[in-house]
Amino acid sequence: MSEEKSLNFLEEIIEADIAAGTHGGRVHTRFPPEPNGYLHIGHATSICLNFGLAKKYNGQCNLRFDDTNPVTEETEYVENIKNDIKWLGFTWDNELYASDYFEQLYNFAATLIGKGLAYVDDSTAEQIAATKGSTTAPGTDSPYRNRSIEENLQLFAEMRAGKYKDGEKTLRAKIDMAHPNLLLRDPLMYRIKHEHHHRTGNQWCIYPMYDFAHGQSDSIEKITHSICTLEFIHHRPLYNWFIEQLGIFPSHQYEFARRNLTYTVMSKRKLLQLVNEKHVTAWDDPRMPTISGMRRRGYPPEAIRQFCDTIGIAKRENIVDISMLEFCVRENLNKTANRFMAVLDPIKLIVTNYPEGQEEIFDVENNPEDPNGGTRKAPFSRTLWIEREDFMENPTKKFFRLGVGLKVRLKAAYIVQCEGFAKDDAGNVTEVHCTYLPESKSGNDTSGLTVKGTIHWVSAAHAKTAEVRMYDRLFRVEDPSSEDGDFKDYINPESMHVLPEVYIEPELANAREGDRIQFMRKGYFCVDKDSAPGKLIFNRTVTLKDAWAKEQKKG
Numbered sequence: 285m286s287e288e289k290s291l292n293f294l295e296e297i298i299e300a301d302i303a304a305g306t307h308g309g310r311v312h313t314r315f316p317p318e319p320n321g322y323l324h325i326g327h328a329t330s331i332c333l334n335f336g337l338a339k340k341y342n343g344q345c346n347l348r349f350d351d352t353n354p355v356t357e358e359t360e361y362v363e364n365i366k367n368d369i370k371w372l373g374f375t376w377d378n379e380l381y382a383s384d385y386f387e388q389l390y391n392f393a394a395t396l397i398g399k400g401l402a403y404v405d406d407s408t409a410e411q412i413a414a415t416k417g418s419t420t421a422p423g424t425d426s427p428y429r430n431r432s433i434e435e436n437l438q439l440f441a442e443m444r445a446g447k448y449k450d451g452e453k454t455l456r457a458k459i460d461m462a463h464p465n466l467l468l469r470d471p472l473m474y475r476i477k478h479e480h481h482h483r484t485g486n487q488w489c490i491y492p493m494y495d496f497a498h499g500q501s502d503s504i505e506k507i508t509h510s511i512c513t514l515e516f517i518h519h520r521p522l523y524n525w526f527i528e529q530l531g532i533f534p535s536h537q538y539e540f541a542r543r544n545l546t547y548t549v550m551s552k553r554k555l556l557q558l559v560n561e562k563h564v565t566a567w568d569d570p571r572m573p574t575i576s577g578m579r580r581r582g583y584p585p586e587a588i589r590q591f592c593d594t595i596g597i598a599k600r601e602n603i604v605d606i607s608m609l610e611f612c613v614r615e616n617l618n619k620t621a622n623r624f625m626a627v628l629d630p631i632k633l634i635v636t637n638y639p640e641g642q643e644e645i646f647d648v649e650n651n652p653e654d655p656n657g658g659t660r661k662a663p664f665s666r667t668l669w670i671e672r673e674d675f676m677e678n679p680t681k682k683f684f685r686l687g688v689g690l691k692v693r694l695k696a697a698y699i700v701q702c703e704g705f706a707k708d709d710a711g712n713v714t715e716v717h718c719t720y721l722p723e724s725k726s727g728n729d730t731s732g733l734t735v736k737g738t739i740h741w742v743s744a745a746h747a748k749t750a751e752v753r754m755y756d757r758l759f760r761v762e763d764p765s766s767e768d769g770d771f772k773d774y775i776n777p778e779s780m781h782v783l784p785e786v787y788i789e790p791e792l793a794n795a796r797e798g799d800r801i802q803f804m805r806k807g808y809f810c811v812d813k814d815s816a817p818g819k820l821i822f823n824r825t826v827t828l829k830d831a832w833a834k835e836q837k838k839g
């Protein structure tokens with residue numbers, strides 16, 4: 285029996301609209317990224333929400349690039365955004381650009397001028413700011429507020445034609461300089477910017493402001509439910525004002541709370557700083573909260589969708605614990621990632637009674653969680669690599685691994701008993717010496733012994749090598765943006781730790797970029813794009829357990 289999930293507040297609104305037959309019961313959403321950076325996990329919530337609602341209600345979802353600011357926008361970002369949305373598992377119904385509406389937006393503006401509802405202002409940005417008033421005091425009218433319609437139309441056409449320099453004139457809506465909502469005190473509609481645009485080139489030198497582009501674009505596309513984040517709530521009356529005055533399709537704006545995540549920052553502006561100032565290697569650095577960073581780190585798209593679904597949507601701003609995202613990643617990888625043996629911090633184990641030159645090939649189960657996961661071949665021989673931490677010179681009472689006199693099972697192979705060890709001049713253990721019990725072979729164990737510990741290993745003669753990049757939180761504090769000073773002061777200096785040479789099972793040599801696997805007992809890993817033939821590089825996606833939470837408790 286499946287449990288009915290209760291509706292979130294947007295689903296309630298949509299179902300009520302459908303029931304009332306609003307817009308013929310049609311649901312049409314859009315995801316409107318500004319192509320001024322890469323998408324991050326916050327955007328993923330908005331993507332899952334907009335595409336998810338369209339799907340649930342048999343509607344449509346547009347991908348609309350909100351590209352009205354030529355200074356910060358680039359085609360490279362457009363391509364990456366498309367790629368990320370597809371990778372997340374969503375398909376848009378229409379690929380659209382606000383810049384495609386520039387002509388229509390210009391005509392809308394001229395219509396408002398014609399109705400006496402917009403005017404060209406010669407005031408400087410400083411003068412406009414100084415006459416805005418405050419929450420307690422009304423603003424003052426611009427001296428240019430009462431220009432005639434004819435003069436305004438002519439000046440606006442001249443602005444478009446390039447007659448004026450940046451900042452020399454603006455177009456403002458003529459609403460009310462004493463309006464209690466400051467955003468309605470004659471807001472800017474257009475500004476002059478002699479800048480090259482990534483799509484329209486040098487065709488335009490005036491660009492519409494967000495408030496005069498977004499709602500109109502929604503309306504042109506006949507969007508029924510325009511969902512944005514909470515900081516736009518005070519813009520809604522302006523959104524409605526433009527639509528009403530123009531008498532165009534009545535799209536409606538709804539707000540939900542922006543999603544933030546602990547131990548990271550989410551604004552594109554800040555992420556860009558991390559990239560430009562080389563605190564990370566690129567937008568897709570596996571430590572970044574970007575979709576491309578998470579992909580490279582090995583997060584499966586299903587896990588990200590699961591996370592967005594789990595946290596749902598809220599009406600109030602909050603910060604979600606990153607361990608929830610990691611939980612979703614682990615849960616997914618536990619079911620899907622094949623297990624392999626890799627030794628990250630190696631010491632040698634010599635099976636002293638195993639004949640020199642002999643080898644056996646064991647079948648190892650790929651994934652105990654997946655009955656159809658199959659098996660692979662792992663070669664075994666006299667000299668193996670094991671993890672340094674699996675041996676203790678003076679084992680403590682609860683240490684169920686190797687130490688002189690202790691027995692352990694070598695995964696998928698034999699039970700061995702530790703007989704001794706060797707050290708180098710510096711006193712470091714270099715070799716562990718064991719004997720094996722031939723009758724304890726996995727799958728056919730007649731030894732009658734039970735041992736508490738099982739450890740992984742790689743045959744030294746057969747092992748391949750690889751580089752492993754271990755990642756930790758990018759920041760040392762939960763919410764770097766709310767701390768004193770610069771958020772970059774809180775970067776974790778140990779967010780990446782490289783193991784230049786680890787030993788891996790020979791089967792793993794065939795792994796390809798993007799493959800997601802488990803190194804048994806060590807965590808989930810993913811093949812990085814920096815890998816080259818003969819030189820595999822693995823990113824640690826996530827540990828097997830939430831070690832960080834434990835560390836924090838120990839304090």
Ligand code: ATP
Pocket residue numbers: 315316317318319325326327329330350511512513541542543544550551552553
């Ligand atoms: P940023 O501040 O990170 O640059 P933005 O809001 O300027 O974000 P846009 O490209 O304009 O980025 O965002 C596209 C869509 O994604 C918008 O509808 C926006 O509300 C939504 N969005 C952006 N960040 C988040 C977030 N952290 N949580 C939920 N939705 C978000």
Ligand code: MG
Pocket residue numbers: 318
């Ligand atoms: Mg934005």
